[in-house]
Amino acid sequence: MVVKTKNRLGFSLLMALAGILLGLLIQVSLAVWTESAGQAAARRELALLGRRAEEALRTRAAWEESERRWAAESGGQILADKFAAVREGDILLLVNPWNPLPEGYVPELTEVGTEGHRLDVRCAAAFEQMLADCKAAGCRPVLISSYRTQEMQQELYDNKIKRLLDAGTPAAEAPSVAAMSVAVPGTSEHQLGLAADVIDENYTNLDQGQERTATQQWLMANCWSYGFILRYPNGTTDLTGIIYEPWHYRYIGLQAAEEIHRLGLTLEEYTALRGGH
Ligand SMILES: [Zn+2]
Structure with a gap:
């Protein structure tokens, strides 16, 4: 009996331990998986940034080469x-x-x-x-x-805003919408x-x-x-x-x-x- 009780206790402990271990394993797996997803996102972001940076560098190199060529050709x-x-x-x-x-x-x-x-x-x-x-x-x-002239630009800009208001554009938005196609006077x-x-x-x-x-x-x-x-x-x-x-x-x-x-x-x-x- 004693042995059996001991066995049962041992079994229960073992199960509890297994449960804890399983829980830990799941947690660790999830953490690893999450980290991988995060890392993958970070890698994509880095790759994108890298491509943009490379593009910018290529453009700069091409421009500098062009500057040298123009300088050489035009003395x-x-x-x-x-x-x-x-x-x-x-x-x-x-x-x-x-x-x-x-x-x-x-x-x-x-x-x-x-x-x-x-x-x-x-x-x-x-x-x-x-x-x-x-x-x-x-x-x-x-x-x-x-x-x-400044005056001509002002007139065009004011007319654009008026047309937008007539067409139902909210008054608060009209100036910025107008500026997308008729520049603010002075710009x-x-x-x-x-x-x-x-x-x-x-x-x-x-x-x-x-x-x-x-x-x-x-x-x-x-x-x-x-x-x-x-x-x-x-x-x-x-x-x-x-x-x-x-x-x-x-x-x-x-x-x-x-x-x-x-x-x-x-x-x-x-x-x-x-x-x-
Ligand atoms: Zn124009």
Whole structure:
């Protein structure tokens, strides 16, 4: 009997111990599994970051190589000009929702096209040549907007807000929604005199459909060789603050335009590469 009781007690203890061990084992397994899942997530995150970092490094390397090539081919002239020009009024001046125009900025302007359009004297000839070549290629480009004064920009912005309110946009949201397509006065590239909106005569809507026109196809492929870039490419709103605008072209000079076109950058990214903003 005593032996039996002892055995039963031993058995019970053994079972309890086994239960504890099993519980521990389950806990440890769960912990290991959780850790693995966490580790896997961390690895994915690292891999993603790595890819982004690699991409950034590749872009920087490509840009630096391009800078060397341009410097060699131009005897350092273009490079020197470009960096000497890092000042107010520079053709590479970054103007966006976070970088307003310098106080009292007034470019030297000259007439382009018809209907009293004006652009900065440093890009007017390149712009006219670009449009002439675009026409010669069989397209029908029409210049619809060029230099704007602060007052003109204010009027456009106010009108945009009014249209949004009329369409039922809540008053609290109207200014920020408006700013995505009509820049807040003081932050528009049109006030620089270095930007122009060009549309196709056969398709006059300012929407994404513009990108399919012959004019935009030609301009998007060739504008860089005149020193212009498509300033607000598709999918870059987070960087530029402005909606996709397959009609707004900005002059930045031949070297920067060629590099931005080839490397697939925005002016914001290019400026960052050059160590600005
Ligand atoms: Zn524009």
